[in-house]
Amino acid sequence: MTGVGVGRTRVPLRATYVGMxxxxxxxxxxxxxxxxxxxxSLSFPIQGLTLDxxxxxxxxxxxxxxxxxxxxxGGVAATLATLIGFSVSVAVVRFRFRGRAGLVxxxxxxxxxxxxxxxxxxxxxxIFVDIPRSLATIAIGHTxxxxxxxxxxxxxxxxxxxxxxxxxxxxxxxTYRATLRRVVVPLMGASLLSAWLTxxxxxxxxxxxxxxxAGGDPTFPIFLYGQLRFAQRLPVLIAxxxxxxxxxxxxxxxxxRLGRRRA
Amino acid sequence: xxxxxGALRFLALPPYVWLGxxxxxxxxxxxxxxxxxxxGPINFDDPWAPTLVxxxxxxxxxxxxxxxxxxxxxxLVVAGAATLLxxxxxxxxxxxxxxxxxxxLVLLLIPFAASYLLKIMAWRLMLGQEGAINSFLQYIGLxxxxxxxxxxxxxxxxxxxxxxxxPFAALPIYAAMQRINRGHQEAAADxxxxxxSRFWRITVPLSLPGAxxxxxMVFIPTVGEYVTPSLVGGTEGFMYGNLIQDFFTSxxxxxxxxxxxxxxxxxxxxxxxxxxxxxxxxxxxS
Numbered sequence: 001m002t003g004v005g006v007g008r009t010r011v012p013l014r015a016t017y018v019g020m021x022x023x024x025x026x027x028x029x030x031x032x033x034x035x036x037x038x039x040x041s042l043s044f045p046i047q048g049l050t051l052d053x054x055x056x057x058x059x060x061x062x063x064x065x066x067x068x069x070x071x072x073x074g075g076v077a078a079t080l081a082t083l084i085g086f087s088v089s090v091a092v093v094r095f096r097f098r099g100r101a102g103l104v105x106x107x108x109x110x111x112x113x114x115x116x117x118x119x120x121x122x123x124x125x126x127i128f129v130d131i132p133r134s135l136a137t138i139a140i141g142h143t144x145x146x147x148x149x150x151x152x153x154x155x156x157x158x159x160x161x162x163x164x165x166x167x168x169x170x171x172x173x174x175t176y177r178a179t180l181r182r183v184v185v186p187l188m189g190a191s192l193l194s195a196w197l198t199x200x201x202x203x204x205x206x207x208x209x210x211x212x213x214a215g216g217d218p219t220f221p222i223f224l225y226g227q228l229r230f231a232q233r234l235p236v237l238i239a240x241x242x243x244x245x246x247x248x249x250x251x252x253x254x255x256x257r258l259g260r261r262r263a
Numbered sequence: 264x265x266x267x268x269g270a271l272r273f274l275a276l277p278p279y280v281w282l283g284x285x286x287x288x289x290x291x292x293x294x295x296x297x298x299x300x301x302x303g304p305i306n307f308d309d310p311w312a313p314t315l316v317x318x319x320x321x322x323x324x325x326x327x328x329x330x331x332x333x334x335x336x337x338x339l340v341v342a343g344a345a346t347l348l349x350x351x352x353x354x355x356x357x358x359x360x361x362x363x364x365x366x367x368l369v370l371l372l373i374p375f376a377a378s379y380l381l382k383i384m385a386w387r388l389m390l391g392q393e394g395a396i397n398s399f400l401q402y403i404g405l406x407x408x409x410x411x412x413x414x415x416x417x418x419x420x421x422x423x424x425x426x427x428x429x430p431f432a433a434l435p436i437y438a439a440m441q442r443i444n445r446g447h448q449e450a451a452a453d454x455x456x457x458x459x460s461r462f463w464r465i466t467v468p469l470s471l472p473g474a475x476x477x478x479x480m481v482f483i484p485t486v487g488e489y490v491t492p493s494l495v496g497g498t499e500g501f502m503y504g505n506l507i508q509d510f511f512t513s514x515x516x517x518x519x520x521x522x523x524x525x526x527x528x529x530x531x532x533x534x535x536x537x538x539x540x541x542x543x544x545x546x547x548x549s
Contacts (some may be wrong), residue, residue: 013355020352025432026545027385031376046467060344084278091274095267103275112479112535113290114487114502117524120511121289123298124521128307147278167368176270182546205379208490212511224380228494234384252376256369 023067023175035239049055053239063240066223070204073135073219077142085150085195089158092183094166104151111148118144119212126213132214141209146199157191190201190258197255202249220244290528297521304515317522327506327523334503335530337417338486341424342432346478348425348430353473354466356433357440368437376431383494386423390414390495417499423495424485432477439473440466475542483531503527 038048057063088107092100110118124140126133165187169179185192207221214222224241227233298313299305321327352371360367374382389396389414397413400406411420443466451461489504496502509529510520 011351013351013359016351016356020429021370024371024426027382027389027426028374028377030388031381031385045410066540080281084281087274091271091278095271095274097271097275099279103278106286107278110282110286112482112483112531114504114527116487116489116507117293118286118289118518120507120524121293122285124517125285125289125292125509128292140285144282147282166547176267177273180270190442202271207380208487211490221378221380224378225490228380228384238381238384241378242368245377245381248378249373251371251378252372256372 012229031238032242033237035242037235039235053235054243056156056180056236057240057243060236060240063223063236066218066220067240067244069135069217070220072144073139073210074200074203076136076139077146077203078196080139080143081146081150081152081198081199082192084147085154086188086192088147088151089154090180092155093158094163095160103157107151108148110144115145115208117207119209122209123212132215133213135217135219137213137215138210138219139203141213142199142203144208145206146202149198149202150195154188154191154196157188161187194255197258201251201255204244204248293521294525296518297525299518299521301518302516304479305517310497317518318526320519321512321522321526327503330501330503330506331508331526331530333417334486334488335389337421338482341428341485342478342482344421344425345428345432345481346474349429349477350436350470350474353433353440353470354428356437357443371430371433380490380494381425382427383423383491386419386426386430387414387495390419390422400405414495415500416498417500418496419497420492420500422501423491424488427491428481428485432481435476436470436473437479439470439476444470472542477540479535480535486531487527 010198035053036049036051037051038052085107086104091097094105119141122135122137122144126137131137161184165183166179169183174182205220205221208223210219210222211225218226220240223239227237275433275470296305296316298315299311300314300316301309301311307528356364356371391397397406446467447469448461456464487504487507488502489508492500492502492505503523504527509521510516510523514520
């Protein structure tokens with residue numbers, strides 16, 4: 001291996017990577033520790049281990065309600081953003097039209113607008129047109145910030161898709177809509193799911209925009225943000241967050257696997 | 264080909280409408296509102312004439328401008344540090360991890376999938392008076408009293424944000440490195456270039472677009488932060504985003520808040536455009 005490829009350097013790369021993992025995991029492990037400790041405040045020493053905080057999660061109606069709201073908002077936002085991303089990628093890859101470059105640009109642009117600017121702009125819009133703020137307005141905001149992610153994922157897949165497959169379907173008499181539904185969508189299945197999951201995770205964890213667009217019903221991050229100043233609530237909140245984290249990590253891994261499979 | 268043209272309208276219209284209504288329109292609205300004269304809650308039915316008074320007030324309030332400068336600086340530090348720290352990790356994944364690269368990448372991404380608020384909370388735990396770092400320092404006898412300078416400071420905000428963004432910053436750098444043709448490095452080696460020379464003259468320039476993407480993917484959300492400073496920053500860690508938030512919540516001075524938000528948007532866009540220019544110039548000259 002000497003002479004070709006990337007030679008040995010003196011930088012301990014593997015140690016850097018392992019060190020980075022330790023730094024990244026340590027604070028999370030610490031939180032996990034407090035979610036199973038008997039301490040009701042987050043301070044050392046640990047007095048004993050318990051699963052009571054996890055039991056309390058399931059007895060806390062407002063906590064569960066907030067988590068449910070997050071699932072709904074995430075589901076709606078992810079579905080809409082994926083539909084928009086899909087439409088953009090098919091239109092841009094398969095058609096030549098005026099405003100084609102503009103459409104890609106528009107779909108990517110929310111990525112370079114700071115969330116607080118988007119949050120307050122939408123806040124003003126909803127007041128201006130007199131739409132009361134609710135879970136629906138949060139979902140609208142999250143759709144906007146999720147669209148760039150869906151578009152990037154689906155555009156990459158659409159570019160790699162053989163256009164002859166669509167032509168063949170249409171030569172055999174399928175309408176274009178039927179071709180999209182029965183040829184393009186199934187071929188992009190894994191990417192569509194990967195885009196949906198990515199958008200869901202973006203929405204599920206988002207708080208900066210949501211805080212401006214929330215009505216009376218909180219999403220889980222909003223609920224968490226509101227409760228963080230009550231020290232005695234922390235262990236239960238952390239337990240809930242750990243449970244949700246297991247969910248999002250699983251979803252991330254699925255999205256990632258689906259993303260890799262097509263690559 | 265019949266029916267395809269009709270399909271285009273059906274495909275392109277919904278994205279234009281949705282993003283037009285909920286992305287472009289609100290931005291136009293906030294720019295318009297930033298030219299209104301009100302200093303309190305706005306009644307949209309009131310007649311008004313465009314004025315620069317909100318911008319003038321920002322210009323004359325030294326503390327606002329200083330806060331903008333501080334926030335841009337903090338975002339530069341966070342984005343720079345996250346990119347620099349993620350770079351060797353991405354390098355390891357792209358060039359050293361071989362078959363196990365995917366597995367290592369997943370390990371790196373799991374902390375990123377953990378709740379953002381939870382991670383910020385974790386740093387409150389780490390840096391607090393009775394936190395992990397203070398407990399540890401006292402346990403090993405290095406300090407007798409807890410140090411209270413860790414939490415509720417600008418440094419705490421910067422540390423927590425760097426921590427949150429490192430895994431995310433590694434992604435575009437890794438993607439750019441994966442695209443580097445290994446033949447370039449082999450050719451350079453054949454021509455006598457040492458490992459450092461190959462690194463600085465091939466790997467770094469070719470991975471630069473990825474590093475720049477990483478930088479801005481951290482910079483843009485950080486410059487507008489208000490949640491993290493409110494949790495670990497205290498009064499000292501207050502950022503420009505908190506100022507905007509105040510004008511829309513407790514102060515209810517929307518026109519002033521709009522002007523501040525528009526200024527932040529312009530600053531961000533200018534920085535992105537400048538950076539894109541710089542990289543393109545370099546690509547042309549190489």
